[in-house]
Amino acid sequence: MKKLLLISVCFVGLFYYGMGLEPNPVDENGRIIVDNDKLQVVEFIASPGKSVCGLSMHEHKPHLSIILTDGAVKVTTPDKKTQEFDFKSGTTLWSGADIHEAVNIGDDEIRVLLVYLK
Numbered sequence: 397m398k399k400l401l402l403i404s405v406c407f408v409g410l411f412y413y414g415m416g417l418e419p420n421p422v423d424e425n426g427r428i429i430v431d432n433d434k435l436q437v438v439e440f441i442a443s444p445g446k447s448v449c450g451l452s453m454h455e456h457k458p459h460l461s462i463i464l465t466d467g468a469v470k471v472t473t474p475d476k477k478t479q480e481f482d483f484k485s486g487t488t489l490w491s492g493a494d495i496h497e498a499v500n501i502g503d504d505e506i507r508v509l510l511v512y513l514k
Contacts, residue, residue, distance in 0.1 A: 426450070429509075436512045443505055448498040455495045460511040463487040467506035472497045 430437040442448045448469050463483040472478045474495050500506045
């Protein structure tokens with residue numbers, strides 16, 4: 397099921413590229429690749445030391461995260477608690493609404509898709 401969802405999201409993104417539609421920028425490392433009345437898909441590409449899914453401390457609505465590359469991430473919550481994660485490519489996880497800062501603490505670039513239902 398996870399592979400089917402990942403393939404579907406990637407196919408939709410490739411369809412938009414094939415149609416010559418430009419993705420909309422979100423911030424310095426993110427861009428909207430699909431945005432319609434049903435969902436929004438945002439791709440984030442983070443170099444080592446950079447934010448993984450938004451700048452500084454930020455808020456998310458509930459969303460599905462699809463990790464496209466292996467990587468290490470440090471997450472800090474508003475109360476300054478931290479947690480480190482080693483994600484593997486293909487990992488998917490559902491997150492409720494939250495506020496955090498997420499930073500790439502690995503040596504390689506991390507690519508992530510966030511899928512928001514509308």
